[in-house]
Amino acid sequence: MAALVYELSFLFLAGMLALITVLVVRRWQDEKNRGARERMRHRAARAYLARIEGGGESAAPADLPPAAKLEAVSHLLRLMRGTERDRLLALADEDRLFDPAIAASNSSRPARRSEAILTLEQFGSPRCVQTLQVLLANDASMTIKLEAAAALARLGGLPPLRDTISLLALEANRPTRLHVALFASLAATHPEQIRQLLSEEITPPLRAMLIDALSSSGDLADLGDFERAAADEEPEVRSAALRAARRVGDPRCEAWVLPMLTDPVDFVRVQAAQTVAKLGFTRARPKLKQLTTDESVWVRIRAGEALSLLPGGAS
Amino acid sequence: MNGEDAFYFAAEAVFWLSLACFVIVVIRNLVSVIQLAVASWAFWNRPRPTARLIDLWSKGVDLAPPISVIAPAYNEELSITQSVKALLALEYPEHEVIVVNDGSKDATIDVLKRDFELVPIDRPQVAALQVTRILAIYRSRTHRNLIVVDKENGRKADAVNAGIGFAQTPLVCVIDADSIIESDGLLRAVEPYMLDDGSLVAVGGAIRVVNGCEVRGGSLRKIAIPREWLARFQVVEYLRAFLTARVANAELDSLLLISGAFGLFRRSMLVEIGGYRHDTVGEDLELVVRIHRHCRENNIPYKIEFVPEIVCWTEAPISLAGLRNQRARWQQGALETLGTHRKMLFNPRYGRIGMLMMPLLVIEDVIGPPAELIGYLIIPAAWALGILSPELALAFLALTFVFGTALSIGTLALEETQLRRTPTAADLASIAVAAIVENFGYRQVNLVFRLAGIKRYLRRETGWSAVPRVGFN
The missing domain is CATH 1.25.10 (Leucine-rich Repeat Variant)
Structure with missing residues (x-):
């Protein structure tokens, strides 16, 4: 037993040290390659711009990683409108840049599906919208469904x-x-x-x-x-x-708002007091004065506030 | 009993004591490794924080529940203006700042009056939870959402209670005077309430050590790691506490502690349970335990959640004296809470809080620290005297030094893969080194400090030991 604890401890430490070493090296490489990544993104952006204008090659440079292309398209989408934007989305679709996000939308991990929604929403091509609709219809997690619905609402693709x-x-x-x-x-x-x-x-x-x-x-x-x-x-x-x-x-609602100051439910009276104050219904003043002695502390507070906010103050 | 019998008896006692220390250390490490695994699982499944949902609701002022940020202040004349300005500038559709001047002996209230053009107002107190006298209530003429409550000196709990009493919003955010809230900290912390069905009563958030960071005007400008090793060790400790223990406990619906530096509560729940207790130095732990107790005793459906994103930064003590005061106070607070709520221990009525979390608190805060400390002394001695096998002695040392280091490194790896708030690779490496070094000295010193807390608890000391601060860069 003691020997097992001893061995396990060292094994655990060795594993964790290896992991943190990998993470530190990965971070260091990230920092080192920042300039190169930026250059790749610029190259990808220039290539897409040339393709949109019809003067470039028919395909994006093959040596560029998909992540660089995706970043470039994401950047350009923020700057483009109308037909240029549609053409860029079509090119990205043609290059199958959304495939990883579409695949991730089927992941068993909600975290990955949520990340996929982010990408799909950002690009919003017809395939992206379709995938979001599938998520809204079939996902097991209500949070993911709601995220998909929010994305579709922004893209105008909600059912x-x-x-x-x-x-x-x-x-x-x-x-x-x-x-x-x-x-x-x-x-x-x-x-x-x-x-x-x-x-x-x-x-x-x-x-x-x-x-x-x-x-x-x-x-x-x-x-x-x-x-x-x-x-x-x-x-x-x-x-x-x-x-x-x-x-x-709209001041026309005064006729039905004022009677609600006497609603039997306290939280409705609270809302009514806030509403008459916001809309400046000075005819509510006598009723509000009565409400300052209401049994509910919240009604008293909101009535007092309303009186001070109405034209003429609390007098 | 002759000499041989006495020696035999002593040897037996030493053997069993060593074994008990060993078992307790095994249990503590086992709990930590389970927490690390559960936290990793929670992060694995948790969508990374995005701005999308916040974007969706933050545009509608009516949809974001209004929040009162309650900031107790005691002798803060030098920093209060900047701190309040930073609180007023937080990104949130509708928030009010309630500063409670807790009978400061310096010019805190005069500085506030001057810098924010305070005028006395007659604001009703919805619930009088404080035990000291309220002297005056002010509102700022320059910032309509700033309220200042001037009161006689109590302690933090009393000051916060006074603030809760004057809050009129559904949610209250309780912070420490020296907390630096992330600019979107309120937005992050309130997100669970946006998906709430009405049962969510409290949300805690991750807190980090601000030492070494660049702070201007009460706001964080640049993240960096502390120069002092003592503060670096505390960075590792905060990571362990917030990224593994709290995340795991929240995942298991068993969160027992929301730090006093930042907590977002449903105001009505705090009023219902009478606010913070004045007679404990661990009021933040006691409050959450009491919420659990109250809801379970009254069959109220409730949830307490935790947001692993950083919502707040706090200054760590950089002197051993300051650290000693802080840790002894935490220890004393935990023991006081256990004493007050001992009825919950192993009581099935309180579900996993009574059956699991409270017993764990006993292991962690009552018998854990002395057991580990005694183990350091008695186990090598027992081995030297031939009472204990060398394997067991080595296993104990491996558990405390080696396993402990692995746990810290594991937490750091979790942070790097999930949150990535360590600024550079060099900083990450520095924190990793601190995670190794802290097990050789710092950890043991902390145990001694916790014994001081046990002593204070046994002596029923009630004084609040201040932790000296050096201020921000």
Whole structure:
């Protein structure tokens, strides 16, 4: 036993020393080759530029490593727009630069799949979008699905919102703040789909999330939806309606916001106080004064703040 | 009992004591190697931090939960302005800084009043968790998100409690006065809350040693390694603590400690449990243990997570006296926490916290340090007297010196493959050398310092031993 412990200790140390030596040497080589890598990236970039203009060789220089080509394409994509950008993506696809990322999207390690999403999102060629859609549909990890959805949202490749909700299992699970962020980022481009979903039977957390998202579109035509949400029986939906009113900032919502200062649920009254303050509804002043003696400390605090923020101060 | 019997009895006692020390050291190393393996597994599967998700939500101010950063300050007149400016400049959509002047004897409050144009305000305290008197509350005219609470002197726990009481945001970030937060530290630390279903109550983050780095205006400008060997050894220790132990414990839902230098908590949970305790020098450990206890006793679903990315930098002591005070205090704090929550030990009601983590705390903090130290003395002596086989004596030394070194090097390798925050290959090599050298002297000295903590605990000393700081470059 003692001999085994002794041998194992030295074996473990030898292994770790070998590993750290390799890592130090790798880092040292990285530092040493920084200039050479930069030169390779420049060569690759020049080659792609020549190919885009049609004056260069038909293929990228074979001696360049794929990583250098990928870096060059990534750099050029940031500078290009329109047909030049499409041509560059097509060339990168032709050179199969995305193949490693597409292969990594099937890795058993979530870490590798997440890294693959980064690359696929950055380039966004049709093959990349297709791979992201497969990840959204089939991945076992909800976090990876959400990352794929966020990438697709940026690339304009998300499936219809109803399907996205279903793929992210939002009918059964409570949406997180990241889900709200995702749908808020879609509100400007897909408001009609959100409105359609709001007209259907959906769970209260989902309804609240969609109200939050819709308000990011900044479309005043949605005030009716918010007003209907303000009359919802679920307090979290009413709260979302108040947040939406705050975000949209239209004074026409005063008629339904003011009565919510007397909502039976304290966190709705908190939202209502914050909303009247933000929108400057001075007619709320008497009610706010009453709320400064509310049973909930948070309502008292927010009512006091609202009074001080309304035109004329707390007087 | 004749002389021969007495010698035989003494030899037996020495033999069994040696064996006990050996077994304890084996267990401690086994735990460390399991933690290294679990942490490697966690890193292997964990997506590397990316800016994408942060990009997604940080644009919407409403979506990021507002945070109050609570910074206790005591006699910080020389550095308080820069520190507060750095806190105000943190990248976060909506954060408030609450500086709590804990009865400073110098001009801390006057400097704050002058540099930030403070005006007295009447701000309600949501929960009075402090035991000392609040003297005044101020708001800055130049920075609307800066609140200063002036109070009588208590200790850090009391100052933080006062700050928690005045916080009105769902999350509070508790830091030390000398913590240097990474510019995107709040964004990183809050990310678990963005995916939270409502059960997440606390998030800890990795902390590194700032000695040797370039710090200007309270912000980190350039990462470097410390010149002093004592600080370099602590770099290795921090890597072991944050990249293996904490990552592994968090992976197993058993995180027991969120460092006082940086912790992001749900404010309502802190208020519910009454904030930090005032009667312990290990208030950060005690707080997390109490959160576990409270949630388990009341069947509250809860999660405590850890972010392995660096969120904060802290100054390590570079004198043996400073190190002694710090380590003795940590040791005393751990023992006080164990004493307070002894009911949780081996109690299945507390799940893996009671059945696994608390017993490990006993091994690590109660019997581990004296066992290793006694082992250094008694095992070679027993071998010399022929009581113990040379194989066992060599195995003990191999475990402490050789295995310990391998663990440190393994952690450094983990850092290099996953986070790569050591600036250059030369620095990496220097830290690797420190990881080897620390096992020959530094480790043993630390054990002695921990014995001092045990002594303080037994004497029920309540004083706070200051750790001298030299300031930043």
